[in-house]
Structures are given as structure tokens and as C-alpha cells.
Amino acid sequence: xxxxxxxxxxxxxxxxxxxxxxxxxxxxxxxxxxxxxxxxxxxxxxxxxxxxxxxxxxxxxxxxxxxxxxxxxxxxxxxxxxxxxxxxxxxxxxxxxxxxxxxxxxxxxxxxxxxxxxxxxxxxxxxxxxxxxxxxxxxxxxxxxxxxxxxxxxxxxxxxxxxxxxxxxxxxxxxxxxxxxxxxxxxxxxxxxxxxxxxxxxxxxxxxxxxxxxxxxxxxxxxxxxxxxxxxxxxxxxxxxxxxxxxxxxxxxxxxxxxxxxxxxxxxxxxxxxxxxxxxxxxxxxxxxxxxxxxxxxxxxxxxxxxxxxxxxxxxxxxxxxxxxxxxxxxxxxxxxxxxxxxxxxxxxxxxxxxxxxxxxxxxxxxxxxxxxxxxxxxxxxxxxxxxxxxxxxxxxxxxxx
Amino acid sequence: xxxxxxxxxxxxxxxxxxxxxxxxxxxxxxxxxxxxxxxxxxxxxxxxxxxxxxxxxxxxxxxxxxxxxxxxxxxxxxxxxxxxxxxxxxxxxxxxxxxxxxxxxxxxxxxxxxxxxxxxxxxxxxxxxxxxxxxxxxxxxxxxxxxxxxxxxxxxxxxxxxxxxxxxxxxxxxxxxxxxxxxxxxxxxxxxxxxxxxxxxxxxxxxxxxxxxxxxxxxxxxxxxxxxxxx
Ligand SMILES: Nc1ncnc2c1ncn2[C@@H]1O[C@H](COP(=O)(O)OP(=O)(O)OP(=O)(O)O)[C@@H](O)[C@H]1O
Ligand SMILES: [Mg+2]
Numbered sequence: 001x002x003x004x005x006x007x008x009x010x011x012x013x014x015x016x017x018x019x020x021x022x023x024x025x026x027x028x029x030x031x032x033x034x035x036x037x038x039x040x041x042x043x044x045x046x047x048x049x050x051x052x053x054x055x056x057x058x059x060x061x062x063x064x065x066x067x068x069x070x071x072x073x074x075x076x077x078x079x080x081x082x083x084x085x086x087x088x089x090x091x092x093x094x095x096x097x098x099x100x101x102x103x104x105x106x107x108x109x110x111x112x113x114x115x116x117x118x119x120x121x122x123x124x125x126x127x128x129x130x131x132x133x134x135x136x137x138x139x140x141x142x143x144x145x146x147x148x149x150x151x152x153x154x155x156x157x158x159x160x161x162x163x164x165x166x167x168x169x170x171x172x173x174x175x176x177x178x179x180x181x182x183x184x185x186x187x188x189x190x191x192x193x194x195x196x197x198x199x200x201x202x203x204x205x206x207x208x209x210x211x212x213x214x215x216x217x218x219x220x221x222x223x224x225x226x227x228x229x230x231x232x233x234x235x236x237x238x239x240x241x242x243x244x245x246x247x248x249x250x251x252x253x254x255x256x257x258x259x260x261x262x263x264x265x266x267x268x269x270x271x272x273x274x275x276x277x278x279x280x281x282x283x284x285x286x287x288x289x290x291x292x293x294x295x296x297x298x299x300x301x302x303x304x305x306x307x308x309x310x311x312x313x314x315x316x317x318x319x320x321x322x323x324x325x326x327x328x329x330x331x332x333x334x335x336x337x338x339x340x341x342x343x344x345x346x347x348x349x350x351x352x353x354x355x356x357x358x359x360x361x362x363x364x365x366x367x368x369x370x371x372x373x374x375x376x377x378x379x380x381x382x383x384x385x386x387x388x389x390x391x392x393x394x395x396x397x398x399x400x401x402x
Numbered sequence: 403x404x405x406x407x408x409x410x411x412x413x414x415x416x417x418x419x420x421x422x423x424x425x426x427x428x429x430x431x432x433x434x435x436x437x438x439x440x441x442x443x444x445x446x447x448x449x450x451x452x453x454x455x456x457x458x459x460x461x462x463x464x465x466x467x468x469x470x471x472x473x474x475x476x477x478x479x480x481x482x483x484x485x486x487x488x489x490x491x492x493x494x495x496x497x498x499x500x501x502x503x504x505x506x507x508x509x510x511x512x513x514x515x516x517x518x519x520x521x522x523x524x525x526x527x528x529x530x531x532x533x534x535x536x537x538x539x540x541x542x543x544x545x546x547x548x549x550x551x552x553x554x555x556x557x558x559x560x561x562x563x564x565x566x567x568x569x570x571x572x573x574x575x576x577x578x579x580x581x582x583x584x585x586x587x588x589x590x591x592x593x594x595x596x597x598x599x600x601x602x603x604x605x606x607x608x609x610x611x612x613x614x615x616x617x618x619x620x621x622x623x624x625x626x627x628x629x630x631x632x633x
Pocket of ligand 1: 423446
């Protein structure tokens with residue numbers, strides 16, 4: 001039988017039992033669509049997070065107190081019991097490193113804000129003049145913190161858009177005063193609305209000089225220090241210089257952790273990549289289930305068409321021809337299922353993008369290829385057994401079946 | 403050399419512990435162009451004999467020579483090729499493929515044999531004309547009468563121009579007059595040179611054959627050549 005005839009014959013056989021074929025195509029397409037939609041979701045989440053971090057800037061290094069060991073236990077970790085805290089003097093010292101451009105110390109806490117009889121809790125961030133550029137934020141009114149010594153606790157504040165709206169409404173905010181805890185602060189600037197970012201929402205933030213925040217929270221330690229190197233190429237040099245400076249300042253011990261955006265991005269990329277892969281794996285299980293359904297459906301087809309198989313044998317069809325015909329039928333149904341699933345999956349991803357515009361939910365090409373490939377392979381693989389069963393039928397007994 | 407030579411054929415079915423001796427020591431020679439009726443009571447082994455002749459079944463012992471060639475030892479694929487080229491089957495229950503039209507059913511053996519579509523269409527058209535089925539070419543089997551269905555089946559059985567036609571009770575599902583039409587059709591094909599072997603319960607049809615083989619309990623009881631009855 002010629003390939004074209006085999007194809008036509010198998011297609012007619014598949015169309016001969018519409019319900020059976022429709023069920024099989026449905027099962028297959030659900031599996032494929034699940035892979036496409038779920039990986040679109042996972043990969044969209046990955047891209048979203050990576051995009052958020054990328055906004056931080058490529059030349060940024062964050063200094064955290066304490067040593068996070070990734071390569072096993074360091075003997076040093078037994079010698080010192082508690083790591084030394086980070087201080088504003090550490091931050092000032094880092095500014096002297098040749099490859100460092102900007103430094104912003106960070107002291108963070110919550111405080112009760114009040115102004116004009118209105119009261120609310122908000123996050124207070126103590127930092128310095130460079131924070132605005134480091135975080136790539138903008139102002140909608142007034143100015144940012146002045147460039148002054150890290151140890152000066154002036155009573156100035158820059159507020160987020162939400163706080164401005166809640167406390168001052170339509171009136172001007174710059175020049176007004178606001179209480180934070182037991183301190184009176186003068187508002188000198190308002191941050192431009194930024195919306196929800198990673199970690200902190202700058203719209204609900206109150207920014208004060210770092211010494212002011214430390215005094216408010218009665219501490220002389222820092223939450224972390226944000227450092228910007230002189231360009232992306234200087235990042236490695238800057239990290240080495242910073243380590244040298246901090247080691248010298250901390251009695252020869254490096255009890256801080258330096259995180260660069262690259263490292264964070266790499267980690268998130270790996271975590272979310274693994275998540276996407278896991279999700280794809282779960283979806284692939286539904287494909288395997290679809291494969292078993294294919295086998296079942298084809299076995300039923302062989303049983304239903306036993307007399308026909310006997311007839312084909314009597315008319316001179318070889319076992320191989322009958323095997324091929326049934327395999328092609330299974331393949332056609334799988335292809336149809338994969339195609340429908342492909343379209344369904346893309347429609348689903350489109351719907352997700354419509355519902356959550358911030359999420360770039362595009363299915364990765366590898367996932368789409370893998371889903372369609374797996375559908376075809378399972379369809380064919382699980383079609384082999386029924387096809388062989390058909391080819392091995394005894395013609396006399398098959399013909400006797402009605 | 404006879405077209406068909408059976409020598410000491412045995413066919414035994416095993417069902418659990420019991421054995422059914424469907425054919426015992428059957429020897430038979432059939433010349434090309436013969437018209438032979440196989441008769442006998444139910445369960446006497448007529449269908450088993452026909453299946454063996456059609457290479458759908460293998461004997462447990464004995465030899466089957468078809469046109470001088472021992473076909474009992476052929477592989478399944480080789481037997482399929484012989485069936486395709488030399489043997490046509492007509493069944494009591496027609497065995498048409500329900501989703502295919504009359505024309506497609508008739509063309510099925512050509513398609514299986516890989517005959518090109520153009521030649522196929524031409525030969526099917528000729529067969530439709532020969533069997534008076536032009537008006538029914540596009541009809542599905544369920545839209546045809548019993549007699550028309552059997553005519554489609556006979557057209558299909560002869561489309562490869564086989565050397566012999568094997569018919570197992572071809573008129574068993576038809577009323578008397580359509581049965582006679584079908585019988586006449588088969589006899590016309592036989593008159594054209596095709597060997598015709600018919601299994602039948604119908605004494606009228608049996609009486610028309612030029613040779614009658616009577617089977618009983620798996621063995622040939624009587625084998626008589628007779629002058630054809632007057633039509
Ligand atoms: N596949 C099989 N398994 C077991 N026994 C079988 C099988 N096929 C046929 N037989 C037995 O072999 C014997 C001959 O059967 P066969 O079908 O040849 O009879 P028949 O002469 O065609 O009968 P009928 O006129 O009823 O069609 C019967 O006893 C039957 O039960
Ligand atoms: Mg019978």
C-alpha cells in the first residue's frame with residue numbers, strides 16, 4: 001500500500017469513530033496544553049523576577065552583616081561566635097575604595113507616623129543622598145536627602161506617594177512636618193509613584209538620614225550597605241577592595257557577605273528555572289496518562305475492527321501493512337491532539353497575559369517542542385502494542401467475529 | 403499438474419484437553435477452471451477446508467500444493483502475497499468495510515497491493531459496470547440491499563483477477579431469487595476460466611456444480627463429477 005493510501009485509509013478509520021477519536025484528541029491536547037500553560041506561567045514568573053532585579057543595576061553590590069557560607073563549614077565560623085555589626089563608619093570607609101562610586105548605608109524599621117491628626121504605621125528607611133540614584137528612583141516634588149556626613153541626624157524626610165496622599169491630600173507636602181515616633185521631621189521631597197516592586201513598596205516608605213533612623217530605633221548598626229561600583233567591569237575589583245577594607249576594619253576577619261546582582265539573578269534564575277522544569281514534569285505526567293489512554297483507545301479500535309482486520313488479511317494484507325495502518329492512525333490522532341493542545345496552550349498563555357499584564361507569560365520554545373514531541377512519541381509508543389496485536393490476529397478467527 | 407493438490411491433510415483444533423479433528427486425511431485434486439461444491443452437515447469441516455485452501459489457516463499435517471508450489475511452508479507474508487494475487491474470497495456475511503463506499507470496497511485489494519490510483523479508478527469503474535453497480539458506486543454498504551452487497555463483495559473478490567474464487571455459503575444470507583442471481587454471477591465468472599469452489603447447504607446450488615464433494619466428520623465421504631444440470 002502506498003504511503004498516501006495508508007494515510008488516507010488511517011484518516012478515514014480515525015474519522016469512522018468520531019467519539020473515540022475526539023476523546024483521544026482531547027486527552028492528548030489537555031496534556032500538551034497543560035505543559036504549554038504551566039511552563040508559560042513558570043517562565044513568566046522567572047522573567048518577571050529577573051526583570052525586577054535587573055532594574056537594580058548591574059554594578060550594584062549589597063553588603064550584609066554575617067558570613068553566609070556556601071562552600072561548607074569554614075573553620076573561622078567556629079572561632080567567632082557572633083559577627084561584628086556593620087556601622088556607618090564601615091560605609092564611609094567603603095566610599096574610599098577606588099573602584100567604588102556610590103555608597104548608601106541602610107537602617108530599616110517600622111514607626112508610627114502622624115500628621116494633622118492622621119496616624120499610620122509605615123516603614124522607615126534610614127539612608128543617604130546616593131540612595132535615590134542607587135535605587136534608580138525619582139522625585140515628584142522637592143529634593144532628596146542632602147549630601148552630608150553619615151553621622152548627622154538631621155530631621156528631614158522624603159515620603160512615598162501613598163503617604164503623601166494619605167497625610168496631605170491635595171495640598172502641598174514639601175515643607176510640612178510629620179511625626180515619626182517621638183521625632184518631628186520636615187518633609188523635603190516626595191518620591192514619584194513606583195508601584196509594587198520587590199521587597200519594599202517605595203510608595204509607602206518614609207526616608208530619613210541614616211543617623212536619624214538609628215537614633216529612632218536606638219541602634220548603631222546597619223541593616224545593609226548598598227554599594228555601586230564604577231561600572232560593570234569594575235565590579236570584581238570593587239568587591240575585592242571592599243573585602244580588604246572590611247577585613248581590616250573587622251580585626252582581620254571577613255564577617256560580612258557581599259551579594260552582587262549577578263549572583264542574586266543567577267540564584268533566582270536557577271530556582272525559578274527549576275520550578276518551571278518541575279511544573280513541566282508534572283504536566284508531562286498528564287501526557288503519559290494521555291498516552292495510556294491512546295493505548296486503550298487503540299486496543300478498543302482493534303477489538304471493534306477485528307472482522308475488518310481479518311478481511312484485510314484475506315484480501316492479501318501482510319502483518320506489516322496492518323501494523324503500519326494502525327500506527328499511522330495512532331500517529332494522526334496524536335498529531336491532532338498535539339496541534340489542538342498547542343493552540344489551547346497558547347490561548348491559555350494569552351489569557352494569562354491579558355489577566356496579569358505584568359507577567360510575561362510566554363511559553364518557552366523548548367517546553368512547546370518538548371510537549372508536542374512527547375505527545376507524538378507517547379502516541380506512537382503506546383500505539384505500538386495495539387498495532388502489533390492487530391497484526392498478529394488469526395485471520396480465520398478474526399473473520400468469524402462480527 | 404492440477405491447480406490444487408491436497409495430500410493427507412489433517413487439521414486438529416485443541417480446546418483445553420479435548421481435541422476436535424476438523425479434517426482427517428483429506429486428499430483432493432482440483433484442476434484449473436473447475437466448479438466444485440463442498441457439501442455436508444454442519445460441523446463436518448467445510449469451512450475449515452476452505453480456509454486451508456485460501457491460506458488463511460495451516461494444516462497440522464499433510465501438504466498443499468498450489469499451482470505446483472508447496473504453500474504450506476511459506477511465511478505469513480508470502481502467503482499474504484499469494485492470497486492477494488491468486489485467491490478471491492466471498493463470504494456469507496459479505497464482510498464489507500462499513501465506512502467505505504461500494505467503489506472503495508471494490509478497490510480495496512488494489513489499494514492493498516499498491517496499484518496506482520489512476521489504474522485503480524479505471525479497473526474499479528470497469529468492475530462497477532460489469533456487476534451493474536454504476537448507480538451505487540458512492541453508496542455505503544448500509545445503503546445497499548443484500549444482493550447488492552454480495553455483488554460488491556464478488557466484484558472485490560475478482561478485481562485482482564484471481565485464479566480461484568472461494569465462496570463460503572455466498573447465498574446463505576440472501577433470499578431465493580437474489581441467491582440465484584449471485585449464483586449465476588459466480589457461474590459466469592467460472593465460465594470465464596476462474597476456478598470456483600463453493601461451500602453450500604443449498605441442494606439446488608449444489609446440484610448446479612459440475613463436481614460435488616460431500617464431507618462428513620472431517621473426511622471426504624463422496625467426490626462425484628456430474629454432468630451439469632440443465633439451467
Ligand atoms: N477455531 C476453532 N477452534 C476449535 N474448534 C473449531 C474451530 N474452528 C472449527 N472448529 C471445529 O471444527 C469442526 C469443523 O468446523 P467447520 O467450521 O469447518 O464446520 P462447517 O462444516 O463449516 O460447519 P457449518 O456448516 O456449520 O458452517 C467443528 O466441530 C468446529 O466446532
Ligand atoms: Mg462453515
